[in-house]
Amino acid sequence: MTDPHRDRPLRVALLGHGAIGSVLAERLTAGAVEGAELVAVITRSGGRGGATAAGVPVVGLDTGIAAADVVVECASVAAARELGPAVIAAGRTLLLASIGALNEPDAARRLTTGPGRLLLTTGAIGGLDVLTAHRQAGGLRDVAITSTKRATSLLQPWMDPAQRDALATAAAPVVAFEGTAADVIDLFPRSANVAVAVGLAVGDPGAVTVRMVADPDATRTTHRISAVSDAGRFHCTVENDPNPDNPASSALVPYAMLAALASLARPSGRFA
Numbered sequence: 001m002t003d004p005h006r007d008r009p010l011r012v013a014l015l016g017h018g019a020i021g022s023v024l025a026e027r028l029t030a031g032a033v034e035g036a037e038l039v040a041v042i043t044r045s046g047g048r049g050g051a052t053a054a055g056v057p058v059v060g061l062d063t064g065i066a067a068a069d070v071v072v073e074c075a076s077v078a079a080a081r082e083l084g085p086a087v088i089a090a091g092r093t094l095l096l097a098s099i100g101a102l103n104e105p106d107a108a109r110r111l112t113t114g115p116g117r118l119l120l121t122t123g124a125i126g127g128l129d130v131l132t133a134h135r136q137a138g139g140l141r142d143v144a145i146t147s148t149k150r151a152t153s154l155l156q157p158w159m160d161p162a163q164r165d166a167l168a169t170a171a172a173p174v175v176a177f178e179g180t181a182a183d184v185i186d187l188f189p190r191s192a193n194v195a196v197a198v199g200l201a202v203g204d205p206g207a208v209t210v211r212m213v214a215d216p217d218a219t220r221t222t223h224r225i226s227a228v229s230d231a232g233r234f235h236c237t238v239e240n241d242p243n244p245d246n247p248a249s250s251a252l253v254p255y256a257m258l259a260a261l262a263s264l265a266r267p268s269g270r271f272a
C-alpha cells in the first residue's frame with residue numbers, strides 16, 4: 001500500500017499545544033521534518049477560529065481531522081481517550097503521546113480497531129524495540145521500570161495533605177508508588193505513560209513492576225528499565241532534562257514525535 005500523501009507533504013495537526021505541542025509547532029513550522037507540513041492546531045476553543053503566532057490555524061477537532069493526514073496527540077490521557085477515537089474513526093493516523101490511554105479497555109478497543117491507524121511515540125524512553133524482541137524470544141520475566149523525578153512533578157490532586165507534604169519536604173528519595181504498569185497510570189497520568197509503554201512492549205502491563213521515586217536532588221528525570229528473557233538481559237537508562245515549559249515533562253518527547261513524523265513523511269530507510 002502506498003501512502004495517500006506520497007505526491008504532497010504529510011499534513012499534520014496537533015492535538016495539544018502545551019509543553020510538547022509548542023516545540024512540535026515551532027519545529028514543524030521551521031521545516032524540521034522534510035515532507036511534513038503543520039496545517040492546524042486543535043484546541044478546546046478552536047471552534048472560535050484564530051491562529052498561532054506563526055499563523056497556523058487554531059481549529060476544533062472535526063476541522064483539524066478533516067485537514068490532516070496525521071493527528072499528533074500531546075494533550076493528556078483523558079483527551080486521548082475522549083478525542084482520539086474520532087481520529088481513528090475518520091481513517092486518519094493518530095500519533096499518541098498519552099500512551100496510558102490504552103490502559104482502559106474500551107478506549108483501547110476504539111483506538112485500535114481502525115480504519116485509521118494508531119502509532120505510539122517512544123516518547124521519553126528507549127529500548128521498546130529491544131523489549132519487543134525479548135518478548136518474541138520468550139521466557140520474558142523480571143520486567144521493571146523505576147522512574148525518578150523531582151517531587152513536585154509527582155504531586156497529585158488525590159494525595160492528602162500529609163502525603164503531599166511528605167513528598168515535597170523529603171530530604172532523601174521517597175518511593176511514591178510501587179505496583180504495576182496497569183495500576184499506575186490513573187494515579188500518575190502525566191508521569192506513567194512510559195510505564196504503560198513498557199507494558200505494551202512486553203504484552204502485559206500487569207507484569208511490569210513500576211516504582212515512582214521522588215528525589216529532592218533530581219535535576220533530571222531518570223527511567224531505569226530492565227528485563228530478562230530466553231535471549232538475554234536488558235538494561236536501559238535514560239536521563240532526561242525537564243521540558244523548560246513543564247518540568248513534569250521530558251524535553252526529549254517532542255523530538256521523539258518529530259522522528260516518528262519524519263518516518264511517516266519519508267518512510268524508506270528509517271528505523272521503524
Ligand SMILES: NC(=O)c1ccc[n+]([C@@H]2O[C@H](COP(=O)([O-])OP(=O)(O)OC[C@H]3O[C@@H](n4cnc5c(N)ncnc54)[C@H](O)[C@@H]3O)[C@@H](O)[C@H]2O)c1
Nearest residue numbers: 016017018019020044074075076079097098123124193249
Ligand atoms: N509518552 C511519553 O513519554 C510522554 C512523556 C510526557 C508526556 N506525555 C503525555 O503528553 C501529554 C502532554 O504533555 P505536555 O508536557 O505537553 O503537557 P502540557 O500540560 O504542557 O500541555 C498539554 C496541552 O494539551 C491541552 N489539552 C488538554 N486537554 C485537551 C483537549 N481535550 N483538547 C484540546 N487540548 C487539550 C492543554 O490545554 C495543554 O495546552 C501529557 O499529559 C502526557 O499524557 C507522554
